[in-house]
Amino acid sequence: MESRSNSRGQPQRAVCYSNSWRKTMASPSVIVIGSGFAGIAAARALHDAECEVVVLESRDRIGGRVHTDYSFGFPLDLGASWLHGVCKENPLAPVIGRLGLPLYRTSGDNSVLYDHDLESYALFDMDGEQISADLVSKVGETFESILKETELIRQEFSEDMSIKRAISIAFDRRPDLRLEGLGNKVLQWYLCRMEGWFSADSDTISLRSWDQEVLLPGGHGLMVRGYRPVINTLAKGLDIRLGHRVIKVVRRYNGVKVTVEDGRTFVADAAVVTVPLGVLKSNCISFEPRLPEWKEAAINDLGIGIENKIILHFEKVFWPNVEFLGVVAETSYECSYFLNLHKATGRAVLVYMPAGQLAREIEKMSDEEAAKFAFAQLQRILPNADAPIQYLVSHWGSDRNTLGSYSYDRVGKSHELYERLRIPVDNLFFAGEATSIDYPGSVHGAYATGLMAAEDCRMRVLERYGMLDLFQPVMGEDSPVSVPLLISRM
Numbered sequence: 001m002e003s004r005s006n007s008r009g010q011p012q013r014a015v016c017y018s019n020s021w022r023k024t025m026a027s028p029s030v031i032v033i034g035s036g037f038a039g040i041a042a043a044r045a046l047h048d049a050e051c052e053v054v055v056l057e058s059r060d061r062i063g064g065r066v067h068t069d070y071s072f073g074f075p076l077d078l079g080a081s082w083l084h085g086v087c088k089e090n091p092l093a094p095v096i097g098r099l100g101l102p103l104y105r106t107s108g109d110n111s112v113l114y115d116h117d118l119e120s121y122a123l124f125d126m127d128g129e130q131i132s133a134d135l136v137s138k139v140g141e142t143f144e145s146i147l148k149e150t151e152l153i154r155q156e157f158s159e160d161m162s163i164k165r166a167i168s169i170a171f172d173r174r175p176d177l178r179l180e181g182l183g184n185k186v187l188q189w190y191l192c193r194m195e196g197w198f199s200a201d202s203d204t205i206s207l208r209s210w211d212q213e214v215l216l217p218g219g220h221g222l223m224v225r226g227y228r229p230v231i232n233t234l235a236k237g238l239d240i241r242l243g244h245r246v247i248k249v250v251r252r253y254n255g256v257k258v259t260v261e262d263g264r265t266f267v268a269d270a271a272v273v274t275v276p277l278g279v280l281k282s283n284c285i286s287f288e289p290r291l292p293e294w295k296e297a298a299i300n301d302l303g304i305g306i307e308n309k310i311i312l313h314f315e316k317v318f319w320p321n322v323e324f325l326g327v328v329a330e331t332s333y334e335c336s337y338f339l340n341l342h343k344a345t346g347r348a349v350l351v352y353m354p355a356g357q358l359a360r361e362i363e364k365m366s367d368e369e370a371a372k373f374a375f376a377q378l379q380r381i382l383p384n385a386d387a388p389i390q391y392l393v394s395h396w397g398s399d400r401n402t403l404g405s406y407s408y409d410r411v412g413k414s415h416e417l418y419e420r421l422r423i424p425v426d427n428l429f430f431a432g433e434a435t436s437i438d439y440p441g442s443v444h445g446a447y448a449t450g451l452m453a454a455e456d457c458r459m460r461v462l463e464r465y466g467m468l469d470l471f472q473p474v475m476g477e478d479s480p481v482s483v484p485l486l487i488s489r490m
């Protein structure tokens, strides 16, 4: 599939195509761009359906926004760490179940805090005073009432607006929902968690579409041993070329030609593009001919937010035995959230997770400064906290392989854009979390779109060669979960 030049500069026979774009072997061929969950799912499915597949990946590792780090001697996820929807309907359940990977449940269904519930937590104000559980749950109820009120506002207004504006209108209509003093600070903390879920600030999130994603049942489970074993298993035996940054994709009626940064080209019948939305937005991959206007509009109009992780490893545990710690403040921007990994993994690790504007600002700091910033937030709660012995800092917003953490619905833009981003253009197929209308911003969403793109792509190339009957569907029959998911809560 790769077209090389020999010592006389003539094109060499490619793995399955010559540089003249003429088919020289029987197997249909596909180039998959990106080796995150979407790319690996697509490549695995196409490979298993007897297609010639090569995966071109810009980084020196696979996994994309799933990145399990082992430098502390145990697994830590710098990107995704939860399986959202611990249930057999989750497309990833069969593989996670078969691998016997343990999960740790942090919330059940329909929690007001998304991936947490209020079973085990400790919230503090800026002076280190712990907030009573009673106040936190009462404010939680108020927050739910505010969101219900915003639903009414959504029905009434024909124009879309931000969640922030809708909340302000809700307060005008229902002054009884407005909280003062400590109550308001706790309310800001709830808002902060909502912003973390979308990786965006409430003044940019669409009221019309914020709740359009489908939440699978079964609650949210942390991958105790990290996501790496899952992606490694799916990637086994695939032809993956690391350090291959794609810069150009040319499509013609008889195939695609993909150029990587060092000038090498790859040709195939079709390509599956799974690079992140942020990368598509940056235009660092040129498409020839240009992508149609509706596709470019989808790329421009979908939102991409930022959430980062600052992982602090301590000598020993000195904090309360709760699932998460938080600092409440006057604004959601100033609030903080720490996930206590000790509960799930037994390691003395806290994960500070800023989102939106705050995450953007922290990304401008050095790693050391970022770790100090996170530690300073912790010291607000626990003034005598021991300093961390090690830290890890993610940079999902500025990393040129991602340029954002995950997609969200921007004000005034349709939720249908996810579907538009997915729809193929000739022999180019698109997959990735931002092409999932049901499960955007998730690993299982990315995985499902990879399978979908593989199936669409397979149909197209086989149709072209009149070989439709020869292969089994790549998605196969629904495979039952042969091993139940191992979920616990300590």
Ligand SMILES: Cc1cc2nc3c(=O)[nH]c(=O)nc-3n(C[C@H](O)[C@H](O)[C@H](O)COP(=O)(O)OP(=O)(O)OC[C@H]3O[C@@H](n4cnc5c(N)ncnc54)[C@H](O)[C@@H]3O)c2cc1C
Pocket (backbone or CB within 6 Å): 033, 034, 035, 036, 037, 038, 039, 056, 057, 058, 059, 062, 063, 064, 065, 066, 078, 079, 080, 081, 082, 083, 084, 244, 245, 246, 247, 274, 275, 276, 279, 285, 307, 308, 309, 394, 396, 400, 401, 402, 404, 405, 406, 431, 432, 433, 434, 440, 441, 442, 443, 444, 446
């Ligand atoms: C901090 C954080 C926390 C998250 N938490 C969760 C969670 O707990 N649960 C959950 O379900 N989801 C979570 N997510 C979202 C989840 O990680 C993503 O939705 C999912 O991993 C995206 O997979 P993907 O295949 O679409 O994209 P990616 O994983 O980003 O894969 C795209 C690949 O394309 C490669 N690439 C980029 N440019 C090029 C190029 N020019 N040429 C070749 N290759 C290129 C990239 O290097 C990457 O490997 C989180 C994300 C972040 C950032």
